Amino acid sequence: MTTNKSSSPLQVAGVLAALLASQSLVASWPLPGNALMLLPSEGAVAGLGDGIRRGFSLAQEQSELCGAPKTQWSVGWIKPGSDPSSQLGNRRLPPLLLAPPATPLVETGLLAQFEKRQVLLPLQRGASLQQLASRRGSDQLWPVTPARSLEIDALVKAMVQANLRSFLLISDGSADQQLLADRFLETMRLQGGVLLGTDLQARRVNARDAEGLKQLVSDAEWFSPAALVVMSPRNSELMLAVMAQAWPEQMRLVWNFAPKTTSKQVQIGVEEASRGPGWGSFEKDFKKRFGYKPGTVEAAGFDAGQLVALSVLPAKITTLNGMAGFNPVLKPASICANVKIRKEGAAAKPLGAISNMDMKAATPPTAQLDVIQLEVNGVQLRKSFNLGAN
DSSP, rough: OOOOGOOOOEEEEOOBBBBBBOOOSSSSSOOOSEEEEEOOOOSTTHHHHHHHHHHHHHHHHHHTTTTOOHHHHHHHEOOOOOOOOOHHHHOOOOOOEEEEOOOOOOHHOOOOHTOOOEEETOOOOOGGGGGGGGGTTTTGGGEOSSOOOHHHHHHHHHHHHHHEEEEEEEEEEOOHHHHHHHHHHHHHHHHOOOSSSSSSSSSEOOOTHHHHHHHHHHHHHHOOOOOEEEEETTTHHHHHHHHOOOTTTTTTTEESSSSOOOSSSSSEEEOOOBBBBTHHHHHHHHHHHHHSOOHHHHHHHHHHHHHHHHHHSSOOBBBBBTTTBBBBTTTOBOHHHHHHHHHHHBOOOBBBSOOOSSSSTTOOOOOOOOOEOOOTTSSSEEEEEEEEOO
16 A cells, blocks of 8 residues: 655655564554654655665664564655644654754744654754754754764864965855855864965855956965865866866865865865764664665664664653653663663663764764875875764
């Protein structure tokens, strides 16, 4: 039996088939259960749903093997960027909701506050997290994936260790990239870094502005920075334009992503995928179960699934506080160890696949990130930074 997903933006496909036991899909809205996962119904982010569900299902499967009760969870589809409260009104909601990628945080916070429910944000990573603590309902919003700003912090740490403290800083001018540039500049200055030239902040560069690019090259030749730091997505027009210029030989090119293509400059960048202490076992188990290596999306689903699994065990969990079984200050433990801990009535902390699982409400977790140096001859040097380590 299947559902007609097109008949309603948030028609639920029912309680998904658990990977260890068969459950029928139903066309009507299911009982509240333990958790409701909201996924985008259309657009570029719609394809993320499969990865999230696979990671989430693996966490449920492993918890059940360790003796945890079966999780009753369901899936609903919602139009990307829409207010979830408009479609969740008058519904009986479970203790935990999983918000879709790039959910509008103002509206989601208001929903969490009004319904008094805890909301996990599995794939919320952008600049919006920087204002999360000031939002209404933020004490009930839980980011699961480290923020993009953590990548900037790792990049700064690597540059400081390499004594690359003088730099020029440019961005493509988009809001997200400008905020990342601001974070870089603030963090670098705290570490003794110096922005050269006449700019007080990141220079906005149009990749199609030949004169602007010519002036940037001239400034690099005049001020001799140790690095040109570029805030722009991979394979953007600005990245390609920067790669096409003739720069001073000793100047590094620094990106907010991992460099893949060699150039006449040594390049430094940060891997977008973060890691937690549980990544190794998760990757092995996931590949064995589904036949391919997981990435950020699957890891986020897995960690969200671990948090939901803690809430299924009855000790100290109420409808109004689905996160009561989680304590970020504890030492992380395996799934089986946490099932035992929760059955004894104490809170627990999972081994995170994508982070150190040290998040709090309105505060993203930290993680291990790799900074990569790509030499002119194609040799790749990799160094790991765990920004959550003591």
